[in-house]
Amino acid sequence: LFDFMKEAILTVLGQKFTKEVRLEMMEKLEKINAMFFSFNESGTVVSRFTNDVNAINSLFTSGIVGMVVDCFKIIGIMFSIWLFSAKLGMITLFLLPIIYAITRLFQRKMLNAQIENRILVGKVNNHISESLKNVQMIKCFSKESYMERNYTKYLLDNYKTVEKVNFYDSVFSPIIKLTRAVAISVIVILSSKQLNYLGISLGMVAASIDLISNLFTPIENLGMELQNIQQAISGIHRVNDFYREPEDDVKNDERQAVALIPNRKEVRLSFNEVTFHYEEGTEVLQNINLQINGGEKVTFVGRTGVGKSTLFKLILGLIKPSTGSITINGVDVYSISNAEKRKIFGFVDQSFHLIKGTVADQISLQDNNITREQIKNALDFVGLTEYVISLENGYDTQVTSETLFSQGQKQLLAIARAIVTNPPILLLDEITANLDSITEEKIVSVLQKASHAHTILSISHRLSSMIASDTVVILEKGRVKNVGSPEMLLRNDDWYRSHIALEKLAWG
Template sequence: MMSTIKKSVFKVIKSNIWTIILLVFVICGVVVLSLIPPQILKNIIDQSLVPKKFDKLLTFAFAYIGILFLIGVFNFFKEAIITILGLKITKEIRSEMIKKLERINAMFFSTNSSGTVVSRFTNDVDAINSLFTSGIVGMIVDCFKIIGIVISIWMFSSKLGIVTLLLLPAIYSITRAFQKRMLKAQIENRILVGKVNNHISESLKNVQMIKSYSKEDYMEENYTKYLLENYKTVEKVNFYDSVYSPIIQLIRAAVISFIVVLSSKQLNYLGISLGMVAASIELISNLFAPIESLGMELQNIQQAISGIKRVNDFFDEPEDDFKKNELRAENIIPKGEDVILSFNDITFQYEEGLDIIQNINLVLKQNEKVTFVGRTGVGKTTLFKLIMGLLKPTKGSITINGIDVYDIPNSEKRKIFGYVDQSFHIIKGTVGDQISLQDESITREQIEEVIDFVGLTEYVASLENGLDTMVDSDTLFSQGQKQLLAIARAIVTNPPILLLDEITANLDSIIEEKIVSVLQKTRDAHTILSISHRLSSMIASDTVVILEDGKVKNVGSPEVLLENDEWYRSHITLEKLTWS
């Protein structure tokens, strides 16, 4: 099966066939034209300067300048075409990647951080782009240039051609040795620059804590350490850069001197004219540039291959199973019918052989209030992801009125589930957009109703443009107001099921009490599933489910559990002592 990257490349080539033909023509033009100036120089010396016949000198001069101008024009078009094609290939690959991201299984995001995913879209795709810009095409051009130069020199003198062939591996080996060391130093430098920048960011972010705990000296010492390490890597790069150029110049000077000596009247070993000597010197000088470029191009190709592997791995990630697009929220939960949420012997594992959730069987009725409790890491948040159909159980199923939640299209889930977690993610847009998430099916009237429901009407009205105020800063709303906005976002579509994931974990008791009172108003209209970190302060529950090691340890009403579950009773007692 052809990889997505190959398909993207072939798609760009197919739709830009005339551009590709023009690129081939321009490349051939660059290679051929670059070999002409030394030949003109040979004729200038042998036909005009040595015999002192200057009648053709002006013609040769104009021809020399004209060829150099044409080389510049052809090089311009070559670079322009390569850049355009590279950008089109990059665009095509990134377009396919974003389509893949929309289909990819939610498990992927459990094991890959956002930074890793962004790196696939940026660094890895840029590396692939370099394969088609400064990689393969550049290598082909440089190889043809080297072949052309060697052939031209061989035509002047087979002996000089042999010298040139012997020179090639020596120059290439020296170039690659320096390039490898420079690359290693540059990679180290990029890592250390990242550490320096991260240290500055962390220092600014936590400046109050640093001052409170008198850690200025500690932060300064670390910063100085990173700067010193970074300085050393920059020194390495500069050292290799400064040493490489003189070495190449010395080799070039030695080779030119060698050619001049062998061509002298005393030796006349090469048996070539003065014009041929001058042309050979220019060709030899021109030989160093493509060899140096060839080393860099091989380096770019190596980086691109690793980029291709990582991007291909991304495309190979498992996708969500096919969703039954004909399923609609109104058909799953017909108006006036009760909502029955069933957990049918579900087991789930992120890694094979390691169960996070084990054999859970529950049936939750219409408007039932259920709180899931347990120690950190017992699988509460994972259970919520399974309920919303973001993850698929390894075994068993979760159903709403007999329909598997995993089969429900994502476009319908907001009408069924309202999800609130500990953090409120601001999007680019107005205050109203924070509620609707720019869903055109949600009316302004609905937004105003939920804003009023959560008690933010007065504050929103005080903003410059009310609901139409652009939210371009986290400071526009306090932490408590953000949590109220999160509730408004969850209930604006009036979903029958609300999922509350430790929503008061980062709030003080006063704000927590306000949010709990807002949620109490939703009791009669929703089935509410909550994860609580403080058992005694959450919404009054009909049922409490105690989880332990991914299993249901106990289920019952709060009153029953107070009597027969020691863990629940001890936590309630402890919290009362803590908050009293």
């Protein structure tokens, strides 16, 4: 009955502990700096939430209890041996540091192997996730063997670390048994008639041998638990590393979007000596100084890798400038709360990411503050209302497949998602890059319609497909090379003029 109660209580407490740790980790994930996701693969993050937390849970549900019981057994047996003979007690005490040194040596070896194993488990999980996500591309390009080789490599590396752990675990027990045999032999020799060093009777010798054998049993049990303990410790290390990741600064500006921008024509977006570089990396952007006014349409152009998308991340407040600031009507965008930022900025990415839920959820992102009327207006604006109504359950149709919408329709959904809150500023990141010319023309016409009521910032590689812009900003090596109207740049900027000429030649 006691064992049943113990197991039941430990199971309940263990599950509660696991739940609380994962909830805290999710809260941390929501606060963590966006830079974290640039350097950590999704499979590695998932592994911390699953495998590492499960390892810690096993320590609390079984490992700690077993350790405490075994420690009390060791103390009790040592006390009994000391009562038999102080000399025998001293010999036994001399053995403990030796056993501790052996245990500590194996502990360190196993901990390193376990941490390495945890990292490789994350890589294996990430590879599986990546393979499932890109299965169509893998099959189209006949890369099954390549992905299989990579998976086999990660799996073999992981297997080697597991073998290393198992080796240390299997060697530890025989070494403890050998130490016990040596200790018993020494006691028998010291208790012989010739030496009689311990001064105890034959019966007490037999009892002492039994006690020393029993002393090594909990020590051996501790060694058997060593692998589970080390797994848990390596899990704790990785979870602690996760908790130590830098968080976003507190968004302490509580002003609402309406108060910040009372009139959408009175928008003033300023870049003040903005420089940005990744940790221990070269500068991506250097000394950017710009001012964009309400209703203005600005296109950022330049070669791949000059920092255009990074600039948008800075505007959205996802990352913080290394030096300088970006302000909207004098308020640093990084200090504005995320909830209010959605009312200020509408962001359209190169690809549309579906979420679990209905068609309406794809637009609102399950934000209860967005009404059904706003969703209908957004879909009507981009011209998708007729198609959505034709679906089985209309706006409430569950999106269970990527094939429910074409590539062009997904991009229109992305625009609808961006404009549903009617934000004064739209950011468009190369949104026509993967579309055919007919779909591209339709999307550009939708954006031209949106441009009358919004300040629009766009990134474009194809200058021929960019929406009619008041200003073009040319970026080169992270700096602003030139700023002006398309007509002015066509006359004065060699790079812009040659780029336009090349595109015309390609179309011709």
